[in-house]
Amino acid sequence: MKNVDMKMHVKGQSVFIDDIKAPIGLLNAALFTSPVAKGRIKNIDISAAQKSEGVAMVITHKDIPGKNQIGHMIADQPLLAFDEIEYIGQPIAIVVADTRKNAKKACQLIKVDIEKLEPVFEPREAYQKGLIHAQKRVLVNGNIEEAFKKSKYIASGRIDSGGQEHFYFETQRALAIPKEADTIKVCASCQSPGAFQHHIAEVLDIPMHKVELEIRRLGGGFGGKESTAVWVVAAALAAKLLNRPVKLVISRNEDIATTGKRHPYSYDYKIGLDENGKILAFEVFLYQQAGGCADISPAVLGRSFLHTSGSYCIPNVKITAVSCKTNIPPNNAFRGFGVPQGTFIIESALFHASEIMGKNIIELKKINLLKDGDFLPYGMQLKKTNAVRCWETLDEKVNIKKRIEAVEEFNKNNQTKKRGISVIPVCFGISFAQSTLNQASALVNIYIDGSVSVSTGAVEMGQGVNTKILSVAANTLGIQKEKVRVDTTNTSRIPNASPTSASTGADLNGMATKFACEELLTRLKKLIAKKTNFFDLDKIRIKDGIVYLCGAKLDYTWEELILDAYNERTDLSCHSFYATPAIYYDRVKERGRPFAYYSYGTSLTEVEVDILRGVYEIVSIDVVHDVGKSLSPEIDKGQIEGAVIQSIGWTTIEQLRYAPDGKMLSSANSYKIPDIKFVPKNFNVMLLENSENPYAVCNSKAIGEPPFIHGLGAYFAILDVLRKIRKDKPLPSLPLTPEKVFMYIYE
Amino acid sequence: MIRFILNNKIIETHKPDGMILLDFIREEEGLTGTKEACREGECGACTVLIGRLNNEKMEYKTIASCITPIGSLKNCHIVTVEGLDTGDFTLVQKLIIDNSASQCGYCTPGIVLSMTGFCFMSEEISYDAIIDALDGNICRCTGYASIRNAGRSLIDNLKANDYEKTAKKDRLQKLIEMNIIPSYFAEIPEKLKKIGNRSNINISDETVIVAGATDLFVQKPEALENQKLYFMSERKDLEYIKEENGNILVGGAVAIEDFRKSQVIKKHYPELEDYLLLHSSTILRNTATLSGNIVNASPIGDITIILLALSARLVIENRHGNIRKIELSKFYISYKKYDLEPCEIIREIEIPICSKNEQFNFEKVSNRKILDIASVNSAALIKLSDKKNIEKLRISAGGVAPIPLLLSGLEKFIGKELSAKLIQEIAEYCMQSVTPIDDIRGSAKYKKILLKQLIIAHFNKINTVQK
């Protein structure tokens, strides 16, 4: 089933936050943020700003009625700074005026006196100074010392991976409307209904039942709207203080300069292989560049930590991970949530080891792939493993050996252009690593005309979760899809919703929806039984909106049934709840079953590097990905294509640049994400056939993030070319921008 | 007062000339289908169609409404996604849905407009051409494969309907028949004729000359909102491209895309058609002018770098109609300083037509290949004798100095026989003669070595062409 929202998208009728018709008396807010990366506020002078044209109020920490705190995991993030400054872009004041322009103008009149302190920008330096968020994590499995002793080949070194700007098209924004009796309605572009509602309530000092947070859809999220509540809470605060509707929309360049990004990491690695190339030992230290507040960084780090073995079976490991406090805007979730970084390090280490061993990296990968019965470093034993199946399916499709030969042939015949190739296997754990979050609820209402509305905690951001939920509801009830509408995500209908992230949106909310629909169906079947005197409920079916008994069609439609049910005083509304079973994790022992299941895939990426100019082109990508029994092949294919290209952006051209004082230099005109011509002509995506997954709704598998891993192929395919040119340097860091490729060759 | 037609509605507004079209559409008219996502022309979410009446015929093109001042749109037909409503889905909309070419939907209206605009603009109905037309529409969700498929289907549909063979004058009707645009488009020319208005601002010391606005309205839109503006878009008299006495004469108001596609250019510098695809994107090239690129004086201006190697001259007119001529290579004084008085405009650009044996090449390296500013760019005009001796050598280089540079001192290589060694020598010389700086487009060291490589690339390219 295709994404139902497209019908509105193509006509420009989909309503995003800034498209909501302005309520009477609307004011606009802008943020005044710190120009200094580290320091202490001595004084904030807002007098000139207050007098500026159109200004209604300039809000500072003093005006906050409740807690001045929006830390997502740790209470270290004030909404408005009052003392310590931890990064450039940290909010200090909210200016509210008649127009956005006037609010911005007034921002320029605010004077703050900040005592400057020495900032730290390097994660390793932060760690050495003891500046970390949460605790250091260490996971040991097997006997690493022994294993290295036994290893025939050992590779070790240091490498780094870079950050990534989300560049969701709709920037951070919210519209807050005060209502009667201290209640407030907030329409926001955010992924965490429950958590953000909670932050609003705490900052405004009102109970959560007075805060209604509503989300229709996001113009892209990718994780960037999951944990940092600044903009949503700021709008709510302003509306509450002024008792007027307030909208806060930040500009593209403000968004780039002040919001969190994908975490850069620095890694130390050491890998040991036996004489056949089997991995015996892997030791890695992850330094995460987290930024000035913890935000969601420790959780992201946790996922990197659990994925450092990638798709490989590694019997002996030692993994150490720290979230380093540096003076840049707090980094946050970004599609993959640390898994791309975790996978990057094992892929890099293995690449390095293949050079030392002199064995083809692709063969080396294949012999180490995970199989049923293998254990992951945290003690979980694998079942229904599709790593090898995905690899072999790809091989059947593209003939990996022939492709390698073709590249070699091309390189023999070309001097200034060289091709490189890489195969990337994917193994991605599904579930929130924080077990608590693996819960969802759904509310399904049937109205007397037979139309059905579904509400869940899932947030639609283009990934098609609402369409999947719609299709689960229609299929479960046995009615036409047109009869079902997925309503907004609203905290008054669905309380305490987990964020829509970790690729779990459809898994969790789809399952809750299914439960609710099944319950409603049972109620209806009982009614049918009563009416027909046929009590074998299993043989009563509704299909395409018509009632069947033992396969025989009755002259009884869904609409008639619903009206009867109403007249019989049947409850036509059902709330249902789902919690992923059998997942747990022991943080002390670093052992457990943190994920319900794994998503697998394999891809082959081929690139062509122009040696003369240092530029390159992605020549082709072939992907096989395991989506279980897809709820919507169109949507899943789109998710894979989008994730792969977004990831190739991260591994190649997307580079964030900062000034020495920590100021973001990248902006819309220099931070470039993939365009239509960047995408290879040959871009083939295939869904793994006959894959069943009993651990998620209707045998499907999560899809949002796992295919992001394939994008690593672009880095390693370029690396393949570069290492053939020279090996007298360490592996270059990710991303491999044209500049970096050029300098690798020529410097 | 500014008058134009927005979708099917005649607009008369007293808003200032410098008001941004996107703001007018969204805030004054409440049409929220057109989205703001960057406000710098970088993403295409705000793409709209602009139609102008030219010889009784409407000519439509796509533009970025987020950097377009409404004053430049007098007598235009502006079409937003709401203006495409045919009751049903248009063909383009249907193909986007069929191909699942929309995810979060924020960029989708812009893509609908670019694909619709393509049907008007392109001479060539081909897959490559529609991809070119979408080069300014960034999408963060789809990975583009589905968008390309939608484009491919549109091409198939146009071909199946013999659109290519349809006479230019009948195309609008054909697009209506194919349900690509609504039928009211047919009545627009008559309506436009009725609202006719011309502003007649004269240039004074305070007026700012606005051509495509793609530089000005990115840099300082607020400051310009209430400025007196002089719009080159009203200088229909300066929209020519013609050939005269061994020169190509390009009017001072010519847009880069028109230049790129012009028959005169195709005849004398056919390679430019592809090279110029490296300048910004379709929605920008449609309004950005050659003159704007020159006066912008960016050390990295692509047009400027090309024209420097081609020995272009500028014909400059002052407010009294007096004319002077200057070599482009003498125009730049220092960073963003150039030889132009406040009331002077570039009236014409004169490009000598190169002789046989002269070969031209352009190189540009940027972080992203398309729609990005160069780290280094360079153009070369090289003439070799039959014996492969260098007879003429002109090389320009951008991104390596405070101004767009024509490299000097190359005379010493004239007369020498082209060899791998000589190429190295020339490249080395060029590299040593520049002093780039570290900036967001790359380190000084990178740019220096890169220039050397691009010089080698020039010679490689002309050598292969000669073979």
Ligand SMILES: Cc1cc2nc3c(=O)[nH]c(=O)nc-3n(C[C@H](O)[C@H](O)[C@H](O)COP(=O)(O)OP(=O)(O)OC[C@H]3O[C@@H](n4cnc5c(N)ncnc54)[C@H](O)[C@@H]3O)c2cc1C
């Ligand atoms: C997203 C984006 C991408 C871009 N990509 C590129 C690129 O790839 N390569 C590149 O070189 N540039 C690029 N640019 C910069 C810009 O588009 C070009 O320099 C363009 O050619 C400017 O032309 P314009 O007509 O829009 O100039 P305007 O913005 O209208 O004017 C620029 C300057 O020229 C003056 N001016 C204009 N016409 C005349 C005239 N006839 N006589 C006297 N003065 C005049 C104006 O007063 C102003 O000072 C890009 C810009 C954007 C926004």
